[in-house]
Amino acid sequence: MQWGVYIHIPFCRQKCFYCDFPSYAGKESLMEAYVEALCQQIEIQGFSYRQKWGTPATIYIGGGTPTALPQEGMAKVLQAVAEYIGKDIDEFTVECNPGTVDEGYLQLLKKQGVNRLSFGVQSFSDKLLKKIGRIHTGEEACTVVRMAQKAGFANISVDLMYGLPGQSLSDLQESVGQADELAVRHLSIYGLQLEEGTAFARMAEMGKLNLPSEDEAEAMYDYMTHRLPELGYQRYEVSNFAPKGFESRHNLSYWHDVPYLGLGAAAHSYLDGKRYAAVTDLAAYIAGIRQNHEIWQMEEEATREHAMEEFAFLALRTAEGLSGRAFADKFKTSLHAVYGKSMAKMSEQGLLSVDENGCRLTEKGFKYGNVVFEAFIFD
Incomplete structure (x- = not known):
């Protein structure tokens, strides 16, 4: 894996x-x-x-x-x-x-x-x-x-x-x-x-x-x-x-939604679809490890909608963009069914290039990426 x-x-x-x-x-x-x-x-x-x-x-x-x-x-x-x-x-x-x-x-x-x-x-x-x-x-x-x-x-x-x-x-x-x-x-x-x-x-x-x-x-x-x-x-x-x-x-x-283990004070982890953050205080981290106390705290568990949002705007940061197949594999629904309107709106503004395989930022979209990312957040 x-x-x-x-x-x-x-x-x-x-x-x-x-x-x-x-x-x-x-x-x-x-x-x-x-x-x-x-x-x-x-x-x-x-x-x-x-x-x-x-x-x-x-x-x-x-x-x-x-x-x-x-x-x-x-x-x-x-x-x-x-x-x-x-x-x-x-x-x-x-x-x-x-x-x-x-x-x-x-x-x-x-x-x-x-x-x-x-x-x-x-x-x-x-x-x-x-x-x-x-x-x-x-x-x-x-x-x-x-x-x-x-x-x-x-x-x-x-x-x-x-x-x-x-x-x-x-x-x-x-x-x-x-x-x-x-x-x-x-x-x-x-x-x-x-x-x-x-x-x-x-x-x-x-x-x-x-x-x-x-x-x-x-x-x-x-x-x-x-x-x-x-x-x-x-x-x-x-x-x-x-x-x-x-x-x-x-x-x-x-x-690209790959799991990772964070080690050390303040390190973040993404494991089994959940996100964790370690304590930031150095003395607390050292004492926690020595005494075998829990130093990780799970961040607020993501709802399905939040997980979709995060998956979308992280992928959109890359030149490859957001893959429809990867989205469907993870969420068991089509990208266009969930984000079709948002993709069409961003495409009309010249910020996204959209095709049957997914979507990706245009040169203009990279410049105004936050506008695009916001469009993938549910109301």
């Missing part, structure tokens, strides 16, 4: 100003205990699901900054994965911050079976990196990507952002050009979202955040979506681009 594993490492050297992920700076004193608890969870729950479903197709270690862990801590996690979840994973990704890895760390990852790296670069402009709270420079990002390639990593992803404070179109053009020059195999490009509780949200409330205008941000979006295919990066999901064969299999599993 196809399934995946997500492992959460919630530590950071410094909290980025835009980030609302469950991650913490200044918690280094908890790292050792956290690694111990995580390895125990991998041994118990990871091994249990491996016995049930076999070796997972994908593993993704994210954060936070996984490589904020000392090498010995990461080595323990990777050893536990190899022993209790499996070796020779088809796609095994670790997120890295350019300011937290060196040649020795990269060699450790490679030796332990990691075959894909995702670098959170965000920009190659030092001016912008400082403004958003990153700890690395553009030159350091270039150096570490080349170092990873030299260590034998052929599948490298880079995250970039647009719509950042003080960012211009030329800034984005230079970053895209630099990523292309480095010949990375995957690009994730996200527009800045002001999330509640972040430093940027507070700055915006005080009128101290100099964001690009809507027209400037739209120009960045248009540049990105037209230039990347010219460079060989095909869009396969709303924010993700890659040459054919280098799409993130793990992320695609999220959008």
Whole structure:
């Protein structure tokens, strides 16, 4: 059975100003205990699901900054994965911050079976990196990507952002050009979202955040979506681009209704059609694992209608779109019977391409995806 594993490492050297992920700076004193608890969870729950479903197709270690862990801590996690979840994973990704890895760390990852790296670069402009709270420079990002390639990593992803404070179109053009020059195999490009509780949200409330205008941000979006295919990066999901064969299999599993096990504090799981979330507090997570207490809480059980909505708009994020056959297989009813009117309306507006096999976003639809997703929510 196809399934995946997500492992959460919630530590950071410094909290980025835009980030609302469950991650913490200044918690280094908890790292050792956290690694111990995580390895125990991998041994118990990871091994249990491996016995049930076999070796997972994908593993993704994210954060936070996984490589904020000392090498010995990461080595323990990777050893536990190899022993209790499996070796020779088809796609095994670790997120890295350019300011937290060196040649020795990269060699450790490679030796332990990691075959894909995702670098959170965000920009190659030092001016912008400082403004958003990153700890690395553009030159350091270039150096570490080349170092990873030299260590034998052929599948490298880079995250970039647009719509950042003080960012211009030329800034984005230079970053895209630099990523292309480095010949990375995957690009994730996200527009800045002001999330509640972040430093940027507070700055915006005080009128101290100099964001690009809507027209400037739209120009960045248009540049990105037209230039990347010219460079060989095909869009396969709303924010993700890659040459054919280098799409993130793990992320695609999220959008294609594939089950996954989340391990670690704040990790989410999708198992047997139900969604679970682990406690976010690090001390509570560590104590819960040590004392064999329940650390997962099932999220509100989805109604049939909610399950249809989620299945639809997750699939619509991908270039493949929403398959009528897959929908019918899961819900035992036809896609057109449930969403025919919505699909027709979105098609008339040029946002959806509809045929007998299902529907998918048009170029315009990708740009205004939230309008389409809303049309697939029941009144």
